[in-house]
Amino acid sequence: xxxxxxxxxxNGADDPGRRAPxxxxxxxxxSVTETVSRIxxxxxxxxxxxxxxxxxxxxxVLLGSLANLVGTGIGIWGLNxxxxxxxxxxxxxxxxxxxxxxxxxxAILYLFRQRWRTGINRAAEAMTLFAVAAALLYxxxxxxxxxxxxxxxxxxxxxxxxPNFRSPLLWDVFAVSTYGTVSLLFWYVGLVPDLAxxxxxxxxxxxxxxxxxxxxxxxxxxxxxxxxERAYLILAGISTPLVLSVHSIVSFDFAVSILPGWHTxxxxxxxxxxxxxxxxxxxxxxxILARSAYKIExxxxxxHLENMCKIIIATGTMVGYAYGMEFFIxxxxxxxxxxxxxxxxxxxxxxxxxWTMISCNVLFPQLxxxxxxRTNPVTIFIxxxxxxxxxxxxxxxxxxxxxxxxxxxxxxxxxxxxxxDIGVFVGTFGLFFTLFLxxxxxxxxxxxxxxxxxxxxxxxxxxxxxxxxx
Amino acid sequence: MDELKREAGVTPAYGTVGIFDTPxxxxxxxxxxxxxxxxxxxxxxxxxxxxxERGLGLRPSKIPWISLAGAAFGLGGMFWLSYYVSxxxxxxxxxxxxxxxxxxxxxxxxxxxxxxxFATFFGLWGLLRLPTYWHPTxxxxxxxxxxxxxxxxxxxxxxxxxxxxxxxxxxxxxxxHDVMEVHS
Numbered sequence: 168x169x170x171x172x173x174x175x176x177x178n179g180a181d182d183p184g185r186r187a188p189x190x191x192x193x194x195x196x197x198s199v200t201e202t203v204s205r206i207x208x209x210x211x212x213x214x215x216x217x218x219x220x221x222x223x224x225x226x227x228v229l230l231g232s233l234a235n236l237v238g239t240g241i242g243i244w245g246l247n248x249x250x251x252x253x254x255x256x257x258x259x260x261x262x263x264x265x266x267x268x269x270x271x272x273x274a275i276l277y278l279f280r281q282r283w284r285t286g287i288n289r290a291a292e293a294m295t296l297f298a299v300a301a302a303l304l305y306x307x308x309x310x311x312x313x314x315x316x317x318x319x320x321x322x323x324x325x326x327x328x329x330p331n332f333r334s335p336l337l338w339d340v341f342a343v344s345t346y347g348t349v350s351l352l353f354w355y356v357g358l359v360p361d362l363a364x365x366x367x368x369x370x371x372x373x374x375x376x377x378x379x380x381x382x383x384x385x386x387x388x389x390x391x392x393x394x395x396e397r398a399y400l401i402l403a404g405i406s407t408p409l410v411l412s413v414h415s416i417v418s419f420d421f422a423v424s425i426l427p428g429w430h431t432x433x434x435x436x437x438x439x440x441x442x443x444x445x446x447x448x449x450x451x452x453x454x455i456l457a458r459s460a461y462k463i464e465x466x467x468x469x470x471h472l473e474n475m476c477k478i479i480i481a482t483g484t485m486v487g488y489a490y491g492m493e494f495f496i497x498x499x500x501x502x503x504x505x506x507x508x509x510x511x512x513x514x515x516x517x518x519x520x521x522w523t524m525i526s527c528n529v530l531f532p533q534l535x536x537x538x539x540x541r542t543n544p545v546t547i548f549i550x551x552x553x554x555x556x557x558x559x560x561x562x563x564x565x566x567x568x569x570x571x572x573x574x575x576x577x578x579x580x581x582x583x584x585x586x587x588d589i590g591v592f593v594g595t596f597g598l599f600f601t602l603f604l605x606x607x608x609x610x611x612x613x614x615x616x617x618x619x620x621x622x623x624x625x626x627x628x629x630x631x632x633x634x635x636x637x
Numbered sequence: 638m639d640e641l642k643r644e645a646g647v648t649p650a651y652g653t654v655g656i657f658d659t660p661x662x663x664x665x666x667x668x669x670x671x672x673x674x675x676x677x678x679x680x681x682x683x684x685x686x687x688x689x690e691r692g693l694g695l696r697p698s699k700i701p702w703i704s705l706a707g708a709a710f711g712l713g714g715m716f717w718l719s720y721y722v723s724x725x726x727x728x729x730x731x732x733x734x735x736x737x738x739x740x741x742x743x744x745x746x747x748x749x750x751x752x753x754x755f756a757t758f759f760g761l762w763g764l765l766r767l768p769t770y771w772h773p774t775x776x777x778x779x780x781x782x783x784x785x786x787x788x789x790x791x792x793x794x795x796x797x798x799x800x801x802x803x804x805x806x807x808x809x810x811x812x813x814h815d816v817m818e819v820h821s
Binding site: 195200328332337338352355360364368383386388389390391393395405412416616624625 | 660664680683686687701708723725726740747750757761770771783
């Protein structure tokens with residue numbers, strides 16, 4: 168790393184030897200520790216305090232909306248008998264989908280030995296946890312009598328009544344709670360070695376004890392690293408099918424029903440592609456802000472952003488293919504109800520939502536084919552927001568347009584959100600961003616040990632000392 | 638009390654440690670020590686140094702077996718639970734089988750993953766004997782730098798060949814600095 172390398176010039180070159188380095192402008196191990204720990208150690212920045220106050224206010228909106236919901240009942244939402252799932256399940260699928268990018272980065276890219284993931288995996292995994300937390304709120308409160316939510320678990324009782332194990336809704340309970348738990352364990356395992364430097368550098372006794380407890384007395388022993396790396400690999404290995412299963416099972420909530428527009432076999436892969444698509448958009452939204460606010464462009468480089476944009480083109484195109492294919496099958500199947508549902512989506516009362524979805528998810532992401540657009544943080548940021556909006560509309564279109572006109576015209580209806588729908592939705596952003604801001608302030612947001620391990624200086628054969636091989 | 642004993646050098650020696658500045662240097666030194674016949678040696682590094690397990694001559698980790706046991710427990714447990722609840726309150730729907738295992742496959746999978754993760758997580762800390770409040774290597778004044786950019790090589794006193802003076806001389810010959818004996 169003696170010479171300065173222009174990252175954008177060689178970024179993405181086919182010859183691996185000419186690719187941009189993964190860490191820019193941080194020549195020593197100490198500079199990596201410094202850069203990441205400084206964020207946690209320095210005084211609270213004013214910008215952080217202002218932002219957190221704002222997001223916390225949104226969190227209070229969530230608490231207020233939920234308090235009214237529990238106190239009054241589900242009727243304060245805009246739901247009705249025809250459209251029994253609306254903004255709440257849209258919000259659930261939206262957030263759970265966003266979570267998927269974190270696991271994709273931490274597990275799947277790890278298995279594929281994509282070493283660039285180390286700059287962004289910690290923050291993306293944290294994002295997963297917070298997105299799952301936001302997602303779980305929706306079905307929990309949608310049950311109405313939330314104090315009976317424990318009925319979803321198979322708890323022995325005197326009536327021998329058990330949850331219906333054949334129901335995709337119950338599979339969902341198991342899938343999402345397993346996903347949240349495994350993501351938390353995986354994230355914490357990754358965090359332990361990085362809490363050690365923060366503990367060792369701590370200036371105050373309280374910090375040393377607080378970080379010391381969570382660092383578990385980590386000392387970097389090779390015997391520890393050996394089991395640790397193996398355990399990390401196993402967790403990555405089981406998280407990979409898990410993340411694919413979770414959104415497949417979420418899609419079963421729809422696909423197993425007989426409703427036109429839901430009852431299709433394309434749903435699992437289509438939902439998984441959409442989840443990764445939306446998740447990467449959210450990772451980009453967060454990381455572009457975080458890297459410029461905390462000056463960690465050397466760790467989250469243009470190469471990282473560009474790679475994520477390429478994944479967005481791939482998954483966005485898959486989603487576009489799925490939109491086209493479900494429309495084609497609706498026509499080709501000769502099923503009148505199915506075809507009506509799709510024509511109704513494109514031309515009916517919710518056409519505005521359908522075309523918002525198409526333009527945000529299929530058309531705009533194609534701009535990433537232009538190198539100038541996918542290497543410029545400003546254009547990436549704008550497009551990431553567009554994709555977030557588009558993916559929310561995708562879930563809205565799937566859920567509401569399929570429900571609002573089913574087999575019987577007498578029960579047709581139109582859904583309009585109430586202020587309480589909006590309050591809960593806006594409030595979950597408050598929850599998500601507050602948790603993320605707290606994370607970035609108090610925990611190492613870049614995987615310090617992993618970044619060090621991919622630096623050229625970390626190769627034991629790089630220096631002049633040549634070890635013996637016995 | 639322990640603190641005073643340690644300062645007075647009364648507590649038994651845990652081992653001798655030396656500090657290295659680069660991963661290459663510590664890997665070379667660890668390999669030398671192993672070749673010299675030392676067994677109870679360890680390297681404390683800020684990140685996993687490639688090839689160090691081989692350099693120290695470590696045997697493979699047992700963690701995959703623990704994970705496998707957890708996965709088997711989750712899979713078997715869920716199979717049992719779904720079988721039990723099917724028969725505890727049997728439903729006859731159009732004469733379909735009471736226990737239709739095909740419908741439970743997603744649940745078998747999820748619980749297998751969940752318990753595999755639990756076993757891996759708790760098994761890992763069990764194998765590593767963490768959390769720990771204290772370790773003799775932490776008494777070295779330069780221990781805080783081990784999590785940053787320095788590398789510590791440790792020869793434990795329980796090694797058969799251990800001789801404080803000889804180990805100290807050997808470590809220094811291999812390029813270590815700040816070599817000292819640490820006490821438990």
